[in-house]
Amino acid sequence: MINMDRKHVIYVLLIIVFAVYVIRLFQLQVIEQEYFEEKSSDNSIKVIQQTPLRGVFFDREFNLLVENVPAYTVRITPADYDKKNNEILENVLELDSGFIQNLMQRNRIYSKYLPLRVKRGVEFKVIAWIEENWQDLAGVDYIIEMQRAYPFGVMSSHVFGYSKEISQRQLERDTDDYYVPGDIIGFNGLERSYEKQIRGTKGENLILVDSRRREVGKYKDGKKDTEALKGKDLVLSIDGIIQKIAEEELGDRTGAIVAIEPTTGEILAMVSSPNYDLNMFSYVTPRAFLHELMNDPKKPQFNRATMSAHPPGSTFKIMTAIIGLELGIIDDKSSYFCGGGFTFGRFFRCLGKHGSINVVTAIEKSCNTYFYQLILKIGADNLYKYSKKFGFGRKLKIDISEESAGLIPNEEYYRRIYGDNWPRGILVSLGVGQGEVSTTPLQLAHFTALVANNGQSYVPHLAKGYLNENKNLIPFTFPEEDVEIKQSVFDLVKKGMYLVVNGNGTARHLHIPDIAIAGKTGTAQNPHGEDHAWFIGFAPYENPKIAICVLVENAGFGGTHAAPIAKKMIENYVRRKLNLFPPTVAEKSIEKVSPNAN
Amino acid sequence: MRIDYKLNDKFDLYIFATVSILVVIGLAAIYSATQNTIQAKGNFEKQLFSWGLALVSFFIVYSLPTTIFRVSAIPLYVFSILLLVVVLFFGKTAGGAKSWINLGVFSFQPSEVTKFATVLVLALYLSRKNIDLENLKHIGFTLILGLIPVALILLEPDLGSSFIFLGIILSLMFWKGISLFGLFIVLSPAFVAVASLFGVVYLILAIVTVIVLLFLFKRDIFLSGSLLGLNIASGFFVDYFFRILSPHQQDRIRSFVDPMADPLGAGYNAIQAKVAIGSGGLFGKGYLSGNQTQLQYIPEQWTDFIYCVIGEEFGFVGSVIVLGLFLFLFIRILRIANYAKDDFLGLVIIGILTIYFLHFTINIGMTIGIFPVIGIPLPFVSYGGTSLLVNMTMLGVVLNIYRSKNYT
Numbered sequence A: 001m002i003n004m005d006r007k008h009v010i011y012v013l014l015i016i017v018f019a020v021y022v023i024r025l026f027q028l029q030v031i032e033q034e035y036f037e038e039k040s041s042d043n044s045i046k047v048i049q050q051t052p053l054r055g056v057f058f059d060r061e062f063n064l065l066v067e068n069v070p071a072y073t074v075r076i077t078p079a080d081y082d083k084k085n086n087e088i089l090e091n092v093l094e095l096d097s098g099f100i101q102n103l104m105q106r107n108r109i110y111s112k113y114l115p116l117r118v119k120r121g122v123e124f125k126v127i128a129w130i131e132e133n134w135q136d137l138a139g140v141d142y143i144i145e146m147q148r149a150y151p152f153g154v155m156s157s158h159v160f161g162y163s164k165e166i167s168q169r170q171l172e173r174d175t176d177d178y179y180v181p182g183d184i185i186g187f188n189g190l191e192r193s194y195e196k197q198i199r200g201t202k203g204e205n206l207i208l209v210d211s212r213r214r215e216v217g218k219y220k221d222g223k224k225d226t227e228a229l230k231g232k233d234l235v236l237s238i239d240g241i242i243q244k245i246a247e248e249e250l251g252d253r254t255g256a257i258v259a260i261e262p263t264t265g266e267i268l269a270m271v272s273s274p275n276y277d278l279n280m281f282s283y284v285t286p287r288a289f290l291h292e293l294m295n296d297p298k299k300p301q302f303n304r305a306t307m308s309a310h311p312p313g314s315t316f317k318i319m320t321a322i323i324g325l326e327l328g329i330i331d332d333k334s335s336y337f338c339g340g341g342f343t344f345g346r347f348f349r350c351l352g353k354h355g356s357i358n359v360v361t362a363i364e365k366s367c368n369t370y371f372y373q374l375i376l377k378i379g380a381d382n383l384y385k386y387s388k389k390f391g392f393g394r395k396l397k398i399d400i401s402e403e404s405a406g407l408i409p410n411e412e413y414y415r416r417i418y419g420d421n422w423p424r425g426i427l428v429s430l431g432v433g434q435g436e437v438s439t440t441p442l443q444l445a446h447f448t449a450l451v452a453n454n455g456q457s458y459v460p461h462l463a464k465g466y467l468n469e470n471k472n473l474i475p476f477t478f479p480e481e482d483v484e485i486k487q488s489v490f491d492l493v494k495k496g497m498y499l500v501v502n503g504n505g506t507a508r509h510l511h512i513p514d515i516a517i518a519g520k521t522g523t524a525q526n527p528h529g530e531d532h533a534w535f536i537g538f539a540p541y542e543n544p545k546i547a548i549c550v551l552v553e554n555a556g557f558g559g560t561h562a563a564p565i566a567k568k569m570i571e572n573y574v575r576r577k578l579n580l581f582p583p584t585v586a587e588k589s590i591e592k593v594s595p596n597a598n
Numbered sequence B: 001m002r003i004d005y006k007l008n009d010k011f012d013l014y015i016f017a018t019v020s021i022l023v024v025i026g027l028a029a030i031y032s033a034t035q036n037t038i039q040a041k042g043n044f045e046k047q048l049f050s051w052g053l054a055l056v057s058f059f060i061v062y063s064l065p066t067t068i069f070r071v072s073a074i075p076l077y078v079f080s081i082l083l084l085v086v087v088l089f090f091g092k093t094a095g096g097a098k099s100w101i102n103l104g105v106f107s108f109q110p111s112e113v114t115k116f117a118t119v120l121v122l123a124l125y126l127s128r129k130n131i132d133l134e135n136l137k138h139i140g141f142t143l144i145l146g147l148i149p150v151a152l153i154l155l156e157p158d159l160g161s162s163f164i165f166l167g168i169i170l171s172l173m174f175w176k177g178i179s180l181f182g183l184f185i186v187l188s189p190a191f192v193a194v195a196s197l198f199g200v201v202y203l204i205l206a207i208v209t210v211i212v213l214l215f216l217f218k219r220d221i222f223l224s225g226s227l228l229g230l231n232i233a234s235g236f237f238v239d240y241f242f243r244i245l246s247p248h249q250q251d252r253i254r255s256f257v258d259p260m261a262d263p264l265g266a267g268y269n270a271i272q273a274k275v276a277i278g279s280g281g282l283f284g285k286g287y288l289s290g291n292q293t294q295l296q297y298i299p300e301q302w303t304d305f306i307y308c309v310i311g312e313e314f315g316f317v318g319s320v321i322v323l324g325l326f327l328f329l330f331i332r333i334l335r336i337a338n339y340a341k342d343d344f345l346g347l348v349i350i351g352i353l354t355i356y357f358l359h360f361t362i363n364i365g366m367t368i369g370i371f372p373v374i375g376i377p378l379p380f381v382s383y384g385g386t387s388l389l390v391n392m393t394m395l396g397v398v399l400n401i402y403r404s405k406n407y408t
Helices: A006-031 A033-044 A083-092 A099-106 A124-132 A168-173 A189-193 A240-250 A287-295 A313-326 A359-365 A368-378 A380-389 A411-418 A425-430 A441-452 A487-502 A563-578 A585-589 B003-010 B013-034 B043-063 B067-090 B110-126 B136-155 B159-176 B180-197 B200-217 B221-244 B247-257 B267-280 B306-339 B343-367 B385-404
Strands: A045-050 A064-076 A116-122 A140-149 A163-165 A184-186 A203-209 A215-218 A233-236 A255-261 A266-273 A336-338 A341-344 A346-349 A355-357 A456-458 A463-467 A473-475 A480-482 A518-524 A532-539 A546-552 B092-094 B097-102
Touching (some): A006 A033, A006 B267, A124 A140, A240 A266, A313 A532, A341 A425, A346 A368, A355 A359, A380 A411, A380 A425, A441 A456, B013 B306, B013 B385, B110 B385, B159 B180, B180 B200
Antiparallel strands (some): A045 A203, A064 A140, A336 A355, A341 A346
């Protein structure tokens, strides 16, 4: 070593360092290039999700019921924001004191350059104030985001439902990995059941960010960006006008209305009262509002139209009659004697003394005695079997998920409760729709539709279909229904229902000269308070266009309280459908959206 | 005689051209790294101005009589040591180290000047007739001359520059003809110290290696024993030494041992530098199109991490070209060391080459993950006025010695 030429040692050293560095560079830049390229992209490309617009809802006449409107969202960017402005901003935005401090505290793990949403749905005058004072409000800005609006003036909260930010539990159940935190998802009603159709397709904007996550431009000038595609617009079977009438007529009474087109099963109106304000559910729901809603004894969020099960009262006599006729226990000539009541173990009262009457008159006069005797011959199991066919005691599986089954007892049910020797007297009141039978307004409306259309219809539904790119209606398909009951049976019960309105029945005040309405009133005994008023009916008698069920809770007699609402809706709807009158004045104020307009 | 022959004889155009290309590449990279940043706006123009100044200095030093280096060695050394003392009291802190002297109009790092002064004074001492590097006293005096500035610079504390000084001492002793055992005496404590940074297992392995080597040298027991003692002491003193380092330097050493331990802290630069270079690929992302560079993923990239810009935007090809330019430059300078008319000038050339080479090796090594990040600029390429001025001045010395080679 000592004698070695030291210059050559240095040469070797230089070459070694050079070689090692070239090899290292080759490793980094050629062999591992893909890995580092990816790292580098991850570093600097931020994917900004483009939220698609949710599909809007039209009614069957293409009136816009639910739309998207721009709403202002106020944001702060913590890096530029001065905390001195907390108080004034909280005042202007009507937020609780400390809200902004809290918000910033919760988000402090994220970059200071990421804007935080302070409040959505801010009024324009606040935006104007921000514009005026922008110099003193560094780090405060606003963006426009879409929010649901209900331009037709019908709220139909239970039908439309609301959409809001996805919850942690929903995210966990999202097997397609479509959603990310912060996404909007339908929570109930149609917003939920047609979520996949109306949510649309997300887009992506690729944004270049620097090391401090500040946005500095578009990645590849936006060539790799994808646009969000708006969700499908739904065409509902709802008729906006009678929906509005139904909402107005129920007013602040507690109750529900369901109207169905008998031939198609399309739900023309569905109202549950009291309503609640869907606007309050857009994005962040104020806590006070939720508290109020939860503690309201009338339970506004509960969809009475599909979920409240009450004894159907006398409206159920139609069902009893159909079973009796179908089973041949009675025919059009057979009669029972009514002396003002019926004794079976105890005395069961009738509201009148109808003497010897047949089935048509028994329906017309709503004679209890007739059906007391008939139901004993039918028996619990037959009642159960045929009621199920007509949709009682089970969920109809309509296209919103909020639905209850109601109750139709059978012999096994009674045995389970009372033992083998269950008192047959219990059965007696079932014949007139009292006691241990309960139905929802939807079930009764569906039943009425089946009767009106002679046992054939479709599973009731709220959406007809969606609009394709050319604004043509692409219909959804729904299962057909046929209860397979003899035509003569329907002829007789419908005749009875016709006479209820047009003969000497309990709803004579519904009579309209040019529209033949058939119906049946009912009063459900309510051990907790005033009786519930029912009315079912359809019109026109010959070629039914609408079948309807009205429930007014704690109102008393069905003919007095429920039937007049049905009359108004039927009259309006049938007149328009059959052109019995020129279009009503109300329509002028409604903006028509034609399906073929661009 | 023809003019071009004369020119080639007096001036190594290859060296000058190579350095000029490196400076231009550096300017381009500085422009790329700073065009989007607010705090470094104008750095390109400043560097261009520094280059002009450096060229003036280069030509002045080039045309000075060669004897001036011998004469000025001791005064320059004393002066620069004084500067290092001054900086400890009146210095300006940057990057955790008090290493700058602010002269109002501009500020500079005395340690840059001290490197050259130390080269001169060591060359002067080692070129004395009676110097024998088998003599422990002579080794000791050489070490003392070299370690005084190291001690002062460690107080700033500037770890990176201290390493350069150790390299200078070593390479000059090597060029002078130190024996293998002499080299071992100087090197082994440093080797043990570095090994101890990586943990107890490495420390024990290093000490075992030292013991084995001591056996092989077959020196007397007393000498071997005290050397072993020195080694073990240096291994354990690293811990003490480590603690006197500034926190950011401690972090950098820790992050070199395990860069992923704190990927957003001290290891951040090392990782982002590798990402920048690796993602450049074969041909790079194109000038001004490297997202790591343009989006400022590497803090102060125009100084110590300038090589990342080249790696990212010009790829493997560009990176290797820069390596090649340096290799060519070093080989040319090494040739001049051979031609130097006396020991002193040869040692000066080797000292300057060592400064260039160590800066080059450590700087590029730290950007490609071979060395820890210790804040050493890349000669001629990195942004920095003092560094460019001193490097060009030293190049003036090199070419001055080249010019003088044929005259004695």
